[in-house]
Amino acid sequence: MAKPSRIYLGTVIHSLSLGCLEVIERAAVAVDKSGRIVFVKDTSKCATTADYIDFPGAEVVELGARILIPGFIDGHAHAPQQTFLGTGMHLPLLKWLEAYTFPKEAKFSDPVYAAAHYRTAVKRHLFNGTTTCSYFATIHLESTKALVDIVLELGQRGLVGKVNMDRNSPPFLIEETDTSLKDTQTFIDYVLTKNNPLVQPVITPRFIPSVTSPLLTGLGQLSISHTPPIRVQSHLSENRNEIAWVLQMHPENPTYTSVYDSHGLLHDRSYMAHCIWCTQSERDLLQSRSTGVIHCPNSNFSLSSGILNVRRLLREGIKVGLGTDVSGGYTPSMLDAIRQAVIASKMVSIGQGSDAETGNEGEYDALSYAEAFHLATMGSAECLSLGDTVGNFLEGKDFDALVLNLRAEGSPVDVFDGDSTLELFQRFLFVGDDRNIEQVYVAGKRCK
Ligand SMILES: Nc1nc2[nH]cnc2c(=O)[nH]1
Numbered sequence: 001m002a003k004p005s006r007i008y009l010g011t012v013i014h015s016l017s018l019g020c021l022e023v024i025e026r027a028a029v030a031v032d033k034s035g036r037i038v039f040v041k042d043t044s045k046c047a048t049t050a051d052y053i054d055f056p057g058a059e060v061v062e063l064g065a066r067i068l069i070p071g072f073i074d075g076h077a078h079a080p081q082q083t084f085l086g087t088g089m090h091l092p093l094l095k096w097l098e099a100y101t102f103p104k105e106a107k108f109s110d111p112v113y114a115a116a117h118y119r120t121a122v123k124r125h126l127f128n129g130t131t132t133c134s135y136f137a138t139i140h141l142e143s144t145k146a147l148v149d150i151v152l153e154l155g156q157r158g159l160v161g162k163v164n165m166d167r168n169s170p171p172f173l174i175e176e177t178d179t180s181l182k183d184t185q186t187f188i189d190y191v192l193t194k195n196n197p198l199v200q201p202v203i204t205p206r207f208i209p210s211v212t213s214p215l216l217t218g219l220g221q222l223s224i225s226h227t228p229p230i231r232v233q234s235h236l237s238e239n240r241n242e243i244a245w246v247l248q249m250h251p252e253n254p255t256y257t258s259v260y261d262s263h264g265l266l267h268d269r270s271y272m273a274h275c276i277w278c279t280q281s282e283r284d285l286l287q288s289r290s291t292g293v294i295h296c297p298n299s300n301f302s303l304s305s306g307i308l309n310v311r312r313l314l315r316e317g318i319k320v321g322l323g324t325d326v327s328g329g330y331t332p333s334m335l336d337a338i339r340q341a342v343i344a345s346k347m348v349s350i351g352q353g354s355d356a357e358t359g360n361e362g363e364y365d366a367l368s369y370a371e372a373f374h375l376a377t378m379g380s381a382e383c384l385s386l387g388d389t390v391g392n393f394l395e396g397k398d399f400d401a402l403v404l405n406l407r408a409e410g411s412p413v414d415v416f417d418g419d420s421t422l423e424l425f426q427r428f429l430f431v432g433d434d435r436n437i438e439q440v441y442v443a444g445k446r447c448k
Contacts, residue, residue: 004030004038004055006444010063010403012040013425014070014392015374018314023421028052029068031399035444040393063403067425070392071131071400071440072334073380075294076233076273076323078136079147080108082121085327089302093239096303096328098170105138105163106172114143118150121326125156126447128333129437131400132157134233134271134294134323134384136204139163139175141183145190151199155447157400159384161204161233162187164219167212181218188222188230197389198443200231207235208246208259220264231269231385233294236260237282238274239305257282266291271383273323274299275313276306283316292319292383295375297340299328307344307352310375311364321380322372338372338429345372369429403439404428411435 012027030038030052041052053060081101088100108114118137125133135151135158137144144162151158162184166177175183184203191201203219205211211219223230237243237256246256253259257278260266268290275293278286286293295308313320322337323329329337345367367375381391390400406413406424413432415424428436440448 002032002036002038004058005033006031006059006061007053007055008061008063008068009043009053011067011421012069012393013067013421015370015378016392017378018374019368019371021370021373023425025421027068029393029399030055030058031444035399037393037395037397037399039395065407066438067404067406067421067428069402069404070377070390071402071442072129072376073132073321073384073386073391074125074130074324074332074334074337075134075271075292075321075380075383076296077125077133077326077332079118079121080105080114080138081327082124082332083107083117085332086330089330091303092241093303093305093328094241102170102173106170108138108143109140111140111142111146114138114140115146115150118147119154121332122147122150122154122156122158124332126154126440127437128335128434129402129440130156130332130334131402131440131442132159132380132384132386132390134159134202136161136163136206136233139165139173139180141187144187148191148194148199152194152196155442155445157198157390157442159200159202159231159233160191161202164205164215165210166215168209177212177215180215181222184219185222188226202231202233204232205234205265207242208256209242209249213263216260216263216265223269224264224267228385229267229269231271232265232267233271234260234265234273236272236275237277238300239303240277243277255279255282255285257285261285261289269385271319271321273325274305274308276300276308283313283318287316287318290319292321294321294323294380294383295341296323296325296329296337297344298330298336299325300344301340302330303328307347309348309364310341310345310367311348319379319383320375321383322376323380333434334376335429335432338369338376341372341375342367342369369426373429398443399441400443401441402437404432404436405438406432406436408435408438
């Protein structure tokens with residue numbers, strides 16, 4: 001057993017599997033000097049104090065009434081889009097991209113501008129309790145490198161992608177095919193040379209309409225030329241006009257999902273945002289490739305994209321995580337993603353989901369708060385191929401954790417006599433905000 005260097009004493013809540021919430025009222029969480037969890041003990045089951053805190057040299061941290069939970073994992077966010085958060089919410093996807101997204105992302109051609117604005121964005125995610133974030137940057141190589149440096153400097157765990165766009169894009173935000181591929185390779189080398197497990201590169205074709213077949217093929221080959229393959233992230237089946245456009249562009253493919261697949265971009269280290277309108281054959285394909293789906297309900301409502309049937313994906317054995325999709329979604333808060341996932345799921349349960357057309361297979365149980373919390377932690381971890389590293393407090397994982405203070409000054413949460421731990425936790429999920437997230441740890445290092 002590695003030697004604990006710090007032991008946290010307090011209430012622990014984490015999710016072991018979907019709907020399986022573990023609550024330990026008085027836990028001792030021991031962390032070694034490299035930030036790895038050595039053990040989690042339920043101290044009420046320990047015969048003596050020595051059983052859980054008596055390790056020479058270890059610092060004992062008393063959390064009192066605070067609650068320790070795993071850090072949130074945002075499976076899909078656009079770091080440059082923080083600059084127009086909460087604007088353009090009256091437009092659907094394709095108009096929103098043209099009017100807001102592309103002009104704002106073009107400004108990131110300047111690495112100095114990019115660094116300043118990426119710092120603001122990463123801080124926001126961290127302060128909202130996002131210990132791991134999978135970021136889209138922009139097409140610009142140097143600015144995307146700056147995002148990597150900032151993620152590392154601020155101590156977050158980040159998966160970062162240089163975006164690829166070589167067609168159907170405005171002249172101020174488009175690349176040559178060869179340059180795009182070469183810059184992606186250079187970017188991957190830049191990140192891997194850091195040799196720091198906290199930041200990893202992700203191959204990031206924007207979506208099928210923005211990327212030509214030769215570039216998609218090159219990216220697919222680049223991914224599997226590494227062992228293990230470089231992760232792949234993109235958007236899939238978000239909006240009905242987008243889907244019609246893709247099918248028109250790719251008559252050789254029966255479905256949107258099969259376009260990614262035929263270019264070698266769907267595998268077990270790929271994860272796709274949205275997937276609202278995927279048909280049965282597309283879902284079967286995602287399942288057979290072990291590709292994850294990142295559900296971004298705020299964005300799906302805000303851009304009037306549709307309402308994903310999450311329960312059906314879960315029943316079909318597809319990995320599902322949660323994302324904010326800043327700024328298709330108007331907040332970097334994963335608490336909001338949890339809330340909106342629950343609301344979206346209730347909408348489906350009362351017959352309002354997008355599958356009113358694609359066929360609902362009968363009974364639909366709306367997601368519970370415990371399930372939505374699971375998706376925001378372990379669910380996203382599994383989609384991002386980080387399930388062995390983060391997502392809950394099992395021994396050997398990294399200590400990526402939030403210390404919650406439900407009594408924090410000025411926070412929106414009230415605490416009443418007789419509230420149980422589980423009631424307080426639910427109130428945090430539905431009523432709390434970043435003020436209740438008092439401390440944030442990534443691999444044992446405090447970053448808030
Ligand atoms: N939500 C969302 N969907 C996209 N599809 C292509 N680009 C984007 C983007 O930036 N945001």
